[in-house]
Amino acid sequence: MAHVFDRAQDPPSAGFATERLRLRPFAEKDLESFAAYRRDPEVARFQSWDAEAYTLEKAKQLFETSCQEFNVPGTWYQMAVADAETDELVGDCAIHFLEDGQQVEIGYTLAREHQGKGFAREAVDSLVHFLFFVLKKRRIAATTDVLNARSVTG
Numbered sequence: 001m002a003h004v005f006d007r008a009q010d011p012p013s014a015g016f017a018t019e020r021l022r023l024r025p026f027a028e029k030d031l032e033s034f035a036a037y038r039r040d041p042e043v044a045r046f047q048s049w050d051a052e053a054y055t056l057e058k059a060k061q062l063f064e065t066s067c068q069e070f071n072v073p074g075t076w077y078q079m080a081v082a083d084a085e086t087d088e089l090v091g092d093c094a095i096h097f098l099e100d101g102q103q104v105e106i107g108y109t110l111a112r113e114h115q116g117k118g119f120a121r122e123a124v125d126s127l128v129h130f131l132f133f134v135l136k137k138r139r140i141a142a143t144t145d146v147l148n149a150r151s152v153t154g
């Protein structure tokens with residue numbers, strides 16, 4: 001698969017492309033869809049947030065706190081995963097930039113209607129390439145519940 005990246009020093013303003021997707025910064029227009037899939041109990045089942053309480057207001061707060069500054073040690077950055085053709089939000093990838101500046105932790109979520117198409121694998125594969133080969137991070141970790149089979153096998 002071809003990976004199209006910005007220059008190493010760029011923040012992901014233009015995002016980066018995979019075959020079917022574009023990983024790009026979140027925009028305000030994404031927030032309704034984002035809150036909607038975070039409210040889906042199936043999507044939230046193994047995640048840290050409370051689906052019932054996931055309002056648009058919460059999505060806006062996350063947008064203010066975790067979608068503005070990129071690659072800052074000690075912070076999380078939430079990236080949108082969008083359909084490359086329509087720019088519709090299909091999910092997101094979260095990146096935790098650890099304090100040492102060399103390691104990251106990642107997370108990923110797809111709206112239920114976009115699961116089962118290989119999108120998570122495609123997005124995460126591209127993200128991992130970006131983190132290792134463009135940002136030159138040395139270690140990438142992810143944690144999942146052992147019962148979260150879709151995440152473990154993806």
Ligand SMILES: CC(C)(COP(=O)(O)OP(=O)(O)OC[C@H]1O[C@@H](n2cnc3c(N)ncnc32)[C@H](O)[C@@H]1OP(=O)(O)O)[C@@H](O)C(=O)NCCC(=O)NCCS
Pocket residue numbers: 042043044046047107108109110111114115116117118119120121122143144145148150151153154
């Ligand atoms: C974890 C999660 C992102 C995985 O999504 P996913 O769509 O199952 O993952 P993948 O991208 O690996 O897709 C694999 C599926 O797509 C299918 N698929 C269809 N077209 C495909 C293609 N072109 N390429 C690859 N796989 C394809 C595969 O056969 C596989 O289906 P199967 O699981 O029924 O065998 C998703 O379940 C999710 O968002 N869960 C809720 C949030 C969550 O728990 N996140 C993880 C926290 S650690």
